[in-house]
Amino acid sequence: MNLSEHASAEHEISTAAVSRKQYLFPLILITSLFFFWGLVHNIDPTLIAHLKKTFTLNNLESSLVDFSVFIAYFLMAIPAGIMMKKWGYKAGIVFGLLLFAGGAFLFIPAANTHQYFYFLGALFIVASGLAFLETAANPYVTVLGPPQTSSFRLNLAQSFNGIAAAIAPIIGKYTILTNTEVTNESIQNMDAATKAKFIEEASNSVKAPFMVLGLIILAVAIIFIFLKLPEIKAQSSxxxxxxxxxxxxxxxxxxxxxxxxxxxxxxxxxxxxxxxxxxxxxxxxxxxxxxxxxxxxxxxxxxxxxxxxxxxxxxxxxxxxxxxxxxxxxxxxxxxxxxxxxxxxxxxxxxxxxxxxxxxxxxxxxxxxxxxxxxxxxxxxxxxxxxxxxxxxxxxxxxxxxxxxxxxxxxxxxxxxxxxxxxxxxxxxxx
Missing domain, CATH: 1.20.1250.20 (MFS general substrate transporter like domains)
Structure with missing residues (x-):
């Protein structure tokens, strides 16, 4: 499920064409954003399965992972629009990236607490950042090049969501999923000390991938801060x-x-x-x-x-x-x-x-x-x-x-x- 596919329908954009040298690097960076938020959305199934086993959750409790993500989109849609209307789309992208990175880093203290609730909080922050990014990214894709090829650029950028959908489960398989040989029945039969150690090890497995992701997103945010992007102005009616x-x-x-x-x-x-x-x-x-x-x-x-x-x-x-x-x-x-x-x-x-x-x-x-x-x-x-x-x-x-x-x-x-x-x-x- 992908909001980025329709953000362009929300905005009427007018801008002067820029040369290939001017827009190529910004286009590459903007396109990378489609991959990164696709990665987060498609690693959710791995997180749900992993956290469900780790904290012996029922299905309703494990579905709160999705609730945390999509309620953030719903709550942040209007604030994102207001912010970008006042300060521009570049500000929205940078703010979204910083929220994204901050939420990813919060997985480290969340893992240290060994509490499910804190993982949900970290996911909410990540998704809040994604809401800002997805609201802003498509308008930039449409202006980073000749108007006659804007649809091609948009479809190309969106294809990176699909690439992320295929890659994310593999990343989750080798970085997050641990102790797959441990069954739910064996977890229920563990004594308190053994179960506490199991929860600690399973929680810690989430740290590394999200820390790496946070560092990458933070680096991208810093690049965007110093990157000059074309101005986007809405047409008045x-x-x-x-x-x-x-x-x-x-x-x-x-x-x-x-x-x-x-x-x-x-x-x-x-x-x-x-x-x-x-x-x-x-x-x-x-x-x-x-x-x-x-x-x-x-x-x-x-x-x-x-x-x-x-x-x-x-x-x-x-x-x-x-x-x-x-x-x-x-x-x-x-x-x-x-x-x-x-x-x-x-x-x-x-x-x-x-x-x-x-x-x-x-x-x-x-x-x-x-x-x-x-x-x-x-x-x-x-x-x-x-x-x-x-x-x-x-x-x-x-x-x-x-x-x-x-x-x-x-x-x-x-x-x-x-x-x-x-x-x-x-x-x-x-x-």
């Missing part, structure tokens, strides 16, 4: 925009906001609980399932590329409906099946949900004209579904004692997306 209430009365936009809420929630459920699901449904340990998770990330990226090509020949709502229906079928199999083939179902789901965010977004702002910016903000804020929906999955999995039954939650979410693709997308400016 004399046309009065509709209010939030008026925008929400527009049928296809209202349904896009609802569909995006449920889609983001579903996407986070599928990825974040991947390792937990693989352990329970297919009997795989976390190291083995990390390889599948990397494939999941790669298929998500490939699915987006192929879906974009298909849209040249198939109408977007129709393709969205086909993909949503196939994802629904695979989810049903994942809920009631057992064995390794259920993992292949999750991989297929990753492919088919890949086009949903951008497609829902584009259909939701269709024909809005001057009201596009306000509608875009509302659709983007609906990513708070990533904070709420996983809690429901965790709760159902806990009360049924079956993580697979918990996947009935993203199933319902996909049905909402299917309805949007079938009927809810149709432009209507009536209530």
């Amino acid at each position: 004399s046309v009065k925009e509709k209010s939030i209430v008026e925008i929400f009365k527009i049928k296809h936009t209202r349904w896009a906001i609802i569909a995006q809420f449920f889609y983001v929630g579903a996407q986070i459920c599928f990825s974040s609980f991947f390792l937990v699901y693989a352990e329970n449904a297919a009997g795989l340990d976390h190291h083995s399932s990390s390889n599948y998770l990397a494939v999941y990330g790669a298929l998500f990226m490939i699915g987006r590329i192929i879906g974009t090509i298909f849209m040249r020949f198939i109408e977007a709502p129709k393709l969205l409906a086909i993909y949503a229906l196939l994802a629904v079928i695979l989810t049903i199999v994942a809920i009631f099946g057992s064995g390794t083939y259920t993992i292949y179902c999750l991989l297929g789901i990753g492919f088919f949900i890949s086009i949903m965010f951008p497609t829902i977004f584009a259909l939701g702002i269709k024909d809005l004209g001057e009201d596009t910016k306000t509608a875009s903000s509302l659709i983007i804020m609906s990513i708070v579904g990533g904070a709420v929906i996983p809690l429901a999955l965790g709760y159902i999995a806990d009360i049924t004692h079956n993580i697979q039954y918990g996947y009935s939650v993203p199933l319902v979410c996909l049905l909402v997306v299917l309805y949007f693709a079938y009927k809810g997308y149709k432009p209507s400016f009536n209530k």
Whole structure:
């Protein structure tokens, strides 16, 4: 799930073209940001599985990792916009990088406390920084070069999210996941001293990767402080925009906001609980399932590329409906099946949900004209579904004692997306 794909829809930008020598290095740095926040988002499943075992959490408690990340996005969206409107996008990027680095460094004292709550706090700070970065990065990508190639630069930068999705699980596998041979049952049978030592070792495994990440991000922040970037100025308009209430009365936009809420929630459920699901449904340990998770990330990226090509020949709502229906079928199999083939179902789901965010977004702002910016903000804020929906999955999995039954939650979410693709997308400016 990726906000960076739609930040450009929130901003109307005018700027003079700059020479290749002037924009190449800034473009490289801006593009690196897409990779870094993709890395954080896609290491969350590893963190959830690792912290769940370390602190013997239930599914609802472990889903607070996603809650901490996405509630930060929701709470920081407006402050980020206000700050950048007052001081500019460069200030927003630098501030976001400093928050990002600071949150990464906070994983060290969090590990020292051996308390789950402090890990959640560190994640919240990291995600707050990402909210600033994702709000600012796309406008810079669009101006760092000739206007006629802005779409190419944007798609190129976004592709680094997909690269991060494939790499992050492998990094997590070899740096964070420890004592994978220790079972949940053996942890419960440990005496107090042995369990305390296990928690200490497992907590410490998180220190090194986040310390390295923090140092890299801090170095990037310092570079940005001294880097001269093109000015970005929003175009003024004399046309009065509709209010939030008026925008929400527009049928296809209202349904896009609802569909995006449920889609983001579903996407986070599928990825974040991947390792937990693989352990329970297919009997795989976390190291083995990390390889599948990397494939999941790669298929998500490939699915987006192929879906974009298909849209040249198939109408977007129709393709969205086909993909949503196939994802629904695979989810049903994942809920009631057992064995390794259920993992292949999750991989297929990753492919088919890949086009949903951008497609829902584009259909939701269709024909809005001057009201596009306000509608875009509302659709983007609906990513708070990533904070709420996983809690429901965790709760159902806990009360049924079956993580697979918990996947009935993203199933319902996909049905909402299917309805949007079938009927809810149709432009209507009536209530």
